[in-house]
Ligand SMILES: [Cu+2]
């Protein structure tokens with residue numbers, strides 16, 4: 001009985017898969033990062049969210065995108081900076097042109113101290129540092145999903161998918177406040193600071 | 201009934217014993233020959249470095265020593281089951297064997313010889329030779345091989361390995377490449393939890409501990425690829441902490457490192473100066 005309950009609980013806790021919206025030549029993936037989710041089971045945990053094709057935000061980190069195509073990513077970044085422990089990840093890697101646009105400005109690296117999170121798919125060689133909101137910014141968001149009227153930075157980039165498969169992605173910024181070295185909790189939990197890119 | 205014709209059953213026992221000895225000896229000879237000449241050359245970790253060769257020789261030796269023990273047990277088991285199975289209708293166990301002092305002495309001496317010689321061999325390998333010197337693994341943890349060395353810093357973190365080359369402007373890459381024939385000085389550390397750097401075919405394994413600088417040396421003997429794995433359960437994606445390393449010709453390595461310097465220039469600019477204790481203030485950046 002206990003085993004059955006455990007299995008049901010485990011399956012229920014597995015984040016659902018959200019299909020990226022279709023775009024010319026591939027897909028459009030729209031994400032947001034929030035300093036705190038604001039709801040149970042972990043209202044104070046930092047997290048990612050994803051928008052479906054109908055414009056609805058979901059609390060999951062499993063994204064489905066097509067194989068051998070371009071994925072145009074937009075990330076609305078509502079969290080403040082934590083800073084990278086290893087500045088190595090401050091460079092944009094694996095995107096088309098090796099660049100990202102931060103609030104419309106094209107960049108190939110970020111000051112490591114300004115990073116709030118990274119969007120990295122290690123097995124695809126992709127890593128993009130996300131610029132945090134200024135610590136003293138007015139109108140900061142604390143409950144997901146955050147609206148565009150609140151303080152944020154907008155990061156856009158494009159990458160090309162390869163063959164079908166399930167690729168893990170993660171954040172390299174030790175951004176889980178109150179956990180030892182910032183690496184526990186949301187950093188270790190799919191649905192929060194890591195998940196899967198399902199390439200179909 | 202044949203057994204009644206024998207005075208005490210002793211000759212029958214002796215022939216069983218002799219037969220068992222012959223079977224065991226034949227299996228052992230064949231098994232050891234197979235281990236040494238057939239499986240041995242393919243045993244891990246390989247022959248990429250002297251350290252890897254030494255480890256493979258030890259694996260061959262231990263496997264060869266295990267063969268007579270393994271076949272001894274199997275031969276006895278199969279022989280006894282097929283020859284002394286209880287017949288149908290038998291209601292009692294056979295008579296117990298007591299006080300066979302020659303057998304007892306032989307048993308104690310044989311097992312003592314195996315265990316003590318393995319103990320002596322292991323101690324000699326750890327203390328008497330410089331195998332695996334460095335990283336606290338040799339007789340002198342501070343032992344340094346002679347000659348020029350290429351320094352490479354191995355940085356583990358949840359969940360990736362990166363490699364820094366201080367002699368080349370501190371360029372850092374997610375790939376490990378080494379020149380063949382050159383002694384490499386690996387400085388292994390971690391930025392968060394404990395990891396373990398294991399370059400399998402190179403025969404190198406060193407713990408990656410936050411705040412520590414574990415130094416170990418290796419000289420790859422030839423070009424080719426080797427596997428890198430994290431050998432310490434380090435969290436959610438521990439199982440993904442693997443890379444393929446490459447040993448290149450010295451000229452191939454020079455071209456590769458130039459390429460890395462160009463490709464990683466935007467990040468190299470912001471990297472801190474090289475330090476053997478690569479651990480920039482964890483508390484400040486703990487979120
Ligand atoms: Cu993060």
Ligand SMILES: [Cu+2]
Pocket residue numbers: 356357394395396430431432433434438441
């Ligand atoms: Cu690890």
